[in-house]
Every structure is written in C-alpha cells, then in structure tokens.
Amino acid sequence: MARYTGPTTKISRRFGQPIFGSNKSLEKRNYPPGQHGPRLRRKQSEYSIGLGEKQKLRFMYGLMEKQFRRTFDKAKNTRGVTGTIFLQLLETRLDSIVYNLGFTKTRKAARQFVNHGHICVNGQKVDIPSFQVKVGDEIEVRNSTSSRQLATRNMEANRLRNVPDWMTRTDEAFRGVVNREPTREELEPSINEQLIVEFYSRF
Numbered sequence: 001m002a003r004y005t006g007p008t009t010k011i012s013r014r015f016g017q018p019i020f021g022s023n024k025s026l027e028k029r030n031y032p033p034g035q036h037g038p039r040l041r042r043k044q045s046e047y048s049i050g051l052g053e054k055q056k057l058r059f060m061y062g063l064m065e066k067q068f069r070r071t072f073d074k075a076k077n078t079r080g081v082t083g084t085i086f087l088q089l090l091e092t093r094l095d096s097i098v099y100n101l102g103f104t105k106t107r108k109a110a111r112q113f114v115n116h117g118h119i120c121v122n123g124q125k126v127d128i129p130s131f132q133v134k135v136g137d138e139i140e141v142r143n144s145t146s147s148r149q150l151a152t153r154n155m156e157a158n159r160l161r162n163v164p165d166w167m168t169r170t171d172e173a174f175r176g177v178v179n180r181e182p183t184r185e186e187l188e189p190s191i192n193e194q195l196i197v198e199f200y201s202r203f
Contacts, residue, residue: 050199057191061090062107067130072200083193084184091182094119095129097139101169101176102158103151118147133178141174148174 044052058068075086090096098119099110111129113119119126120140121133133139141151151174163169164186169176 047199047202050195053192053195054199057090057188057193057196060107060188060191061093061096062111069200072196076200083197084187086196087184087187087191087193088181089132091187092133092178093129094121094126094131094133094139097133097167097176097178100164101139101167102155102161102163103141103174104154105157109154113150118142118144118150135178135180137178139176139178
C-alpha cells in the first residue's frame with residue numbers, strides 16, 4: 001500500500017505539532033517551513049482551514065487520500081455522529097491498536113510491525129494494518145523470539161505512555177484486549193473533526 005515517505009519535520013512544522021511523534025527539531029523551529037515561516041501571518045479561508053484539518057489527521061494515521069476518504073464514507077453511512085465514528089474507525093485500525101498498546105513507538109512502526117506478521121488477532125496472524133478491530137478482540141504479539149524481543153524493547157521505551165482506558169494489556173502474555181469503543185473524549189484532542197465533515201460535504 002502506498003504511504004507518505006516525504007520529510008516528516010516539514011509536515012509537523014506546517015501544523016505546529018509533532019504529527020509523526022516526538023520531534024526535537026520542532027521544539028527549536030516551532031514555525032511554518034520556508035524562508036518566510038517565522039513571519040508568516042496569512043489569513044486562511046474556510047476551505048483552507050478544513051483542508052488543513054483533514055490533512056493533519058490523514059498524516060497522523062499515515063493514510064493516503066483514497067483510503068482516508070473510504071474510511072470517512074464508511075463513517076458517514078453508519079448511524080451516529082459522523083465525526084466521532086470516523087475517529088473511532090481510525091483509532092480501531094489494527095496498526096493504531098498496536099501503537100496504543102505500546103508494542104511500537106509510532107503508528108508508522110506499528111504499520112510495519114503488522115505488515116511483517118508479528119501480530120495475531122484472536123489467535124490468527126493478521127498482516128493487514130487497516131484490519132478493523134472489534135470490541136472483545138484479543139491482539140497478541142506472535143509467540144516468536146524476534147517478535148517478542150522487539151515488542152519488549154518498545155514496551156520498555158514506552159513505559160511512560162499509558163494504555164488507553166478502553167483497552168487492557170497483559171504484559172507477560174504480550175496481549176491486549178479491546179474492552180469497549182473509545183469515547184470522543186479519549187480520542188485525538190487536537191483535531192476538530194467537524195471541520196473535516198464540513199470539508200467533505202462540499203463535494
């Protein structure tokens with residue numbers, strides 16, 4: 001599957017936050033990229049604001065536009081609040097679940113971890129990062145030396161990052177369970193999903 005492979009610091013600086021994880025360069029240069037970045041004060045249109053919010057969320061989850069839009073359309077056709085459902089669908093992708101359980105340091109690494117066959121769902125190997133995890137599903141690192149050594153290093157590095165309340169992790173078994181769907185308050189706070197809903201409603 002295609003994915004963004006360009007400069008990550010430039011994207012993070014554009015949005016003023018660490019889109020791809022911790023970034024020391026962003027702390028030193030917390031202004032937009034380009035020679036006019038430090039002084040840039042451009043007035044944005046409603047379209048530009050909505051596009052920026054959509055792009056920010058898309059980069060956070062590492063999706064290309066086609067897959068991102070397909071997920072949005074699925075949320076739109078599901079009963080409930082479209083914006084919240086959209087965020088829930090993104091957050092319950094298998095790669096996001098693996099990241100939130102602390103088995104990897106970033107979502108990008110989680111996608112690779114899943115692609116390389118290190119993860120099982122309900123006892124079956126799953127190597128599709130976009131696999132939609134449901135309430136009650138068990139996510140486990142495969143019982144192989146290489147898989148568990150890698151997960152152990154990442155869990156140690158992530159010891160200060162808590163597992164979300166809607167999941168539980170059993171460290172000794174390298175296993176996590178999705179106990180319920182996340183609420184809006186437990187999802188990405190820096191995103192205004194209503195702007196994204198309004199942006200896509202234009203087309």
